[in-house]
Amino acid sequence: MAFPSSVRIVEVGPRDGLQNEAKAIPAETKVELIDRLAAAGCRTIEAGSFVSPRWVPQMADTAVVLSRIRRHPGVSYPVLVPNMKGLEAAIDSGCEDIAVFASASETFSRHNINCSIDESLERFAPVLTAAHGHGIKVRGYVSCVLGCPYQGAVAPESVADIARRLFAAGCYEVSLGDTIGTGTPFAAMKMVETVAQDVPLSAIALHFHDTCGQALANIYACLGLGVSVVDSAVGGLGGCPYAKGASGNVATEDLLYMLNGMDVETGVDLDQIVNAALFVSRVLGKHPNSRVASARLTQANC
Helix, strand or coil: CCCCCECEEEECHHHHHCCCCCCCCCHHHHHHHHHHHHHCCCCEECCEECCCCCCCHHHCCHHHHHHHCCCCCCCECCEECCCHHHHHHHHHCCCCEEEEEEECCHHHHHHHHCCCHHHHHHHHHHHHHHHHHCCCEEEEEEECCCCECCCECCCHHHHHHHHHHHHHCCCCEEEEEECCCCCCHHHHHHHHHHHCCCCCHHHEEEEEECCCCCHHHHHHHHHCCCCCEEEEEHHHCCCCCCCCCCCCECEHHHHHHHHHHCCCECCCCHHHHHHHHHHHHHHHCCCCCCHHHHHHHHHHHC
16 A cells, blocks of 8 residues: 555535534634634635525625635635535635535435436536636535445445546546445445546545544545545534434544554644644534544543
């Protein structure tokens, strides 16, 4: 296995991590979290989404958040955009990076965004064209790459087809999401190997949830194939509302601990990330959903 010498971490906590929280989170809290993450060395931080507040009320203040964060040089603050209206809001907020999303599961696509996979890709086509016309980079997400809460197993070939179409449409990178967190290392490797037949490894990212405790093992296995971009959420924030018992994203601090032990460079400071995890956990009134932050918290209370 040939592990990369460096990994770019895409911090998704402020968007994917917080979007399903039931308790309203003040914009000031989101701003402080994003600023803490940037200060810790994160260079890609998902700052929010311009989805209808009727569907995702927690992200209704994304424009406000973007107007208040301290923008660090060399740091990108992508937002999720579902349609042209969302793109217009992103442009008005000065966004330089956006993300679009599709599913590898037909059933999940219809339940989640009320349209077929083909319809979703057709919907995104003018968004990508307009975004590129404004000099905005576009990242693609593929959900349910290792399983679907409705149909079960998802064929690697289905994942590869969606990833190929997003990449061909102009997405500079395609993030492969184990939305319900049921994948295992061999399945993850087979899926990435299949996708890599159509999309360069340099344009593939991993987005693994930790429902069954396999996220780090899955990431380790896929890093050995040459993948060098990993999505994670500080404090292990997040979850899937469509999968009963699904937990959050792999925790950034747990990922960092593993990568530091492998001498893989990230440019991100572990101690500052742990502090950010403890900060947001306190605000949410939760215990951090990560081993490293939990251990630090226990040690501090001893």
